[in-house]
Amino acid sequence: MGSTNTRKRDREATRLRIIEAVEAVISRKGFGAIGVNTVARSAGIDKVLIYRYFGGLEGLLTEFAVQGDFWWRVEDILEEPLPGPGDPGGLPDCLAAVLARHISFLRSHPLTLEVIAWEMSERNELTRAFEQVREERSLRLMDHLAFRFDYDPGDFTDRFGPALALLGAGANYLAAQGRQIAHFNGVDLQADRGWEALETAAHRLLIGIAGPATLPHRTDPNRPSASTQPPNQTLRNGGHQS
Amino acid sequence: MGSTNTRKRDREATRLRIIEAVEAVISRKGFGAIGVNTVARSAGIDKVLIYRYFGGLEGLLTEFAVQGDFWWRVEDILEEPLPGPGDPGGLPDCLAAVLARHISFLRSHPLTLEVIAWEMSERNELTRAFEQVREERSLRLMDHLAFRFDYDPGDFTDRFGPALALLGAGANYLAAQGRQIAHFNGVDLQADRGWEALETAAHRLLIGIAGPATLPHRTDPNRPSASTQPPNQTLRNGGHQS
DNA sequence: AATTATTGTCACCATGGAGTGACTTGTCAA
DNA sequence: TTGACAAGTCACTCCATGGTGACAATAATT
Numbered sequence: 001m002g003s004t005n006t007r008k009r010d011r012e013a014t015r016l017r018i019i020e021a022v023e024a025v026i027s028r029k030g031f032g033a034i035g036v037n038t039v040a041r042s043a044g045i046d047k048v049l050i051y052r053y054f055g056g057l058e059g060l061l062t063e064f065a066v067q068g069d070f071w072w073r074v075e076d077i078l079e080e081p082l083p084g085p086g087d088p089g090g091l092p093d094c095l096a097a098v099l100a101r102h103i104s105f106l107r108s109h110p111l112t113l114e115v116i117a118w119e120m121s122e123r124n125e126l127t128r129a130f131e132q133v134r135e136e137r138s139l140r141l142m143d144h145l146a147f148r149f150d151y152d153p154g155d156f157t158d159r160f161g162p163a164l165a166l167l168g169a170g171a172n173y174l175a176a177q178g179r180q181i182a183h184f185n186g187v188d189l190q191a192d193r194g195w196e197a198l199e200t201a202a203h204r205l206l207i208g209i210a211g212p213a214t215l216p217h218r219t220d221p222n223r224p225s226a227s228t229q230p231p232n233q234t235l236r237n238g239g240h241q242s
Numbered sequence: 243m244g245s246t247n248t249r250k251r252d253r254e255a256t257r258l259r260i261i262e263a264v265e266a267v268i269s270r271k272g273f274g275a276i277g278v279n280t281v282a283r284s285a286g287i288d289k290v291l292i293y294r295y296f297g298g299l300e301g302l303l304t305e306f307a308v309q310g311d312f313w314w315r316v317e318d319i320l321e322e323p324l325p326g327p328g329d330p331g332g333l334p335d336c337l338a339a340v341l342a343r344h345i346s347f348l349r350s351h352p353l354t355l356e357v358i359a360w361e362m363s364e365r366n367e368l369t370r371a372f373e374q375v376r377e378e379r380s381l382r383l384m385d386h387l388a389f390r391f392d393y394d395p396g397d398f399t400d401r402f403g404p405a406l407a408l409l410g411a412g413a414n415y416l417a418a419q420g421r422q423i424a425h426f427n428g429v430d431l432q433a434d435r436g437w438e439a440l441e442t443a444a445h446r447l448l449i450g451i452a453g454p455a456t457l458p459h460r461t462d463p464n465r466p467s468a469s470t471q472p473p474n475q476t477l478r479n480g481g482h483q484s
Numbered sequence: 485a486a487t488t489a490t491t492g493t494c495a496c497c498a499t500g501g502a503g504t505g506a507c508t509t510g511t512c513a514a
Numbered sequence: 515t516t517g518a519c520a521a522g523t524c525a526c527t528c529c530a531t532g533g534t535g536a537c538a539a540t541a542a543t544t
Contacts, residue, residue, distance in 0.1 A: 009509085009510055009511070009520080009521045009522070010521085011520080011521070014521080014522085030363060031363065032274075032363055032364075035500095035501065035502080036501075036502060036503080037500075037501055037502080038501090045522080046522065046523060046524080047501095047502085047503085048503085048504080048505095048522080048523080048524095049521080049522070051502095051503070051504085052521085052522095056502090056503085057502085116362075117362040117363045118363060119419075119422075120358075120359040120362040120363065120418055120419070121272060121273065121274055121359045121360060121362065121363055122274075123422050127422075131423050135425060135426070135427070135428075138426075138427045138428075139427070139428055142427070142428070157428055161427055161428045161429060161439075162427075162429050162436075162439040162440045162442070162443035163443040163444075163446070163447055164427055165412070165416065165426050165427035165428070165429045165440065165443075166408075166409060166412040166413070166416070166440055166443060166444060166447070167408060167409075167412060167447075168412075168427060169411070169412040169413075169415040169416045169419075169426060169427075170407070170408040170409060170410075170411040170412030170415065171408070171411075172415050173411040173412065173414055173415035174407065174408070174411045176362055177361075177362070177411075180361075180365050181373055183377060184377070184380075184407050184410075184411060185377070185380045185381070185384070185403055185404075185406055185407035185410060185411075186380075186381055186384070186399055186403045186407070187403060187404050187407045194404075197403075197404040198404045198407065198408055200404070201404035201405040201407075201408060201451070202405075202408060204405070204450060204451045205405055205408070205409075205447040205448070205450055205451050206447070206450070207450050208446060208447055208448070208449050208450005208451055209443070209446045209447050209450055251490080251491045251492070251539085251540060251541070252491085253490085253491070256491080256492085277530090277531065277532080278531075278532060278533080279530075279531055279532080280531090287492080288492065288493060288494085289531095289532085289533085290492080290493085290494095290533085290534080290535095291491085291492070293532095293533075293534080294490095294491090294492095298532090298533085299532085
């Protein structure tokens with residue numbers, strides 16, 4: 001017992017210190033500065049421990065990636081209150097709100113922005129894993145939205161997938177660039193004002209694509225697909241079923 | 243005379259070889275691999291020449307940046323035929339066409355994509371210069387579009403700047419990511435189909451923001467601003483004045 | 485032909501990173 | 515108390531890179 005002592009020679013404690021050092025280095029100098037020496041120096045330990053405990057830099061980064069969660073969870077994006085089919089704004093409002101939460105997440109997670117920036121120029125096991133998580137959650141989110149608004153998932157993807165890709169990708173790019181540059185096409189990326197303008201612009205754009213004028217869904221009331229339960233059970237509390 | 247001989251010891255020729263080697267290295271291994279040794283090895287010359295002729299890596303990269311033009315010129319984006327105020331589609335069609343040309347440029351300029359990716363993680367004289375060129379041309383493009391559709395430039399920027407920033411940034415992100423990853427939100431970034439879908443999505447989005455229903459411009463027919471000539475004279479042939 | 489300037493080559497140093505083997509020291513169990 | 519094992523330290527090799535000085539070879543100039 002007492003395995004969680006505050007011993008001086010504590011493997012778990014040093015493991016944690018090392019992982020935290022990874023985060024510290026990335027926050028301070030970016031992913032490009034990550035290395036065995038840098039991390040060891042920042043953690044105040046000998047680099048040989050990185051090899052002993054993690055099998056090298058790659059293992060350490062994997063561990064780091066597993067610990068921290070660098071992407072939103074579908075449940076958080078869908079958390080109520082969120083505009084639904086009954087609300088006046090309908091689908092455009094909902095999509096705009098989803099995008100706003102996406103943006104909010106990005107802007108409050110600097111480490112995620114580092115990951116996004118890193119993925120631009122690096123290609124390895126880790127970036128592949130990151131990408132896979134993001135893609136999986138994005139698609140799952142779309143399925144939930146399709147269900148929420150009674151679309152066939154395939155229909156929904158065809159209709160709104162590319163548009164949401166464009167807007168989401170734009171948010172990624174602008175948020176990541178906002179770390180370094182101030183303006184993009186005249187928009188101030190480091191001020192809340194700029195981001196508010198982007199969000200309202202996105203809202204107006206989405207009204208165009210998903211507004212009442214362009215809403216030919218529910219054409220077949222008793223189509224076989226779009227079951228009566230959410231696409232999968234990963235939602236904590238069933239999400240939107242009221 | 244005969245300064246352009248095919249001598250064996252030709253300073254200009256070696257200078258060119260070195261600059262071309264920069265391009266080759268970036269194309270093959272990305273900006274991250276750029277270095278004095280790498281370039282010298284790729285050019286088949288001694289690295290000391292880089293210091294002699296360019297004063298070091300920084301000078302070489304500057305020269306490289308000056309030579310190559312890594313961003314579209316406003317004139318090319320505005321080249322006729324381009325939808326104008328008289329055409330049925332009007333402003334949305336025009337903006338969609340502009341975005342399509344932006345995308346086309348990106349997809350046909352891999353080096354530009356490398357620059358974009360590089361700018362995400364690096365911050366130095368060069369990236370600052372790149373950014374400045376882009377920003378200047380983007381704003382100038384917007385001014386031209388405002389003039390073309392008889393908007394007050396400030397109005398136009400307020401109304402469409404953020405939306406165009408979002409869409410343009412999305413294109414940048416997706417094009418740059420398309421070098422490495424295949425799918426984003428279900429869209430295939432390495433197939434023409436995927437990009438066509440993105441372009442039509444953008445078009446539909448723009449109809450929402452700039453379509454006839456949301457076109458309260460020209461409210462003041464004799465407003466003082468929006469002069470009768472294009473914002474500046476950098477257009478080759480005066481551009482759109484018919 | 486001799487001089488001079490410049491192109492290009494070679495050898496070298498310093499630095500910093502990745503990775504490893506041998507050592508010391510603290511902790512736990514017998 | 516003692517021995518064994520694990521935690522942590524030290525010292526080192528190897529390698530790639532940035533950067534520089536000295537030298538050889540060739541072209542232009544006189």
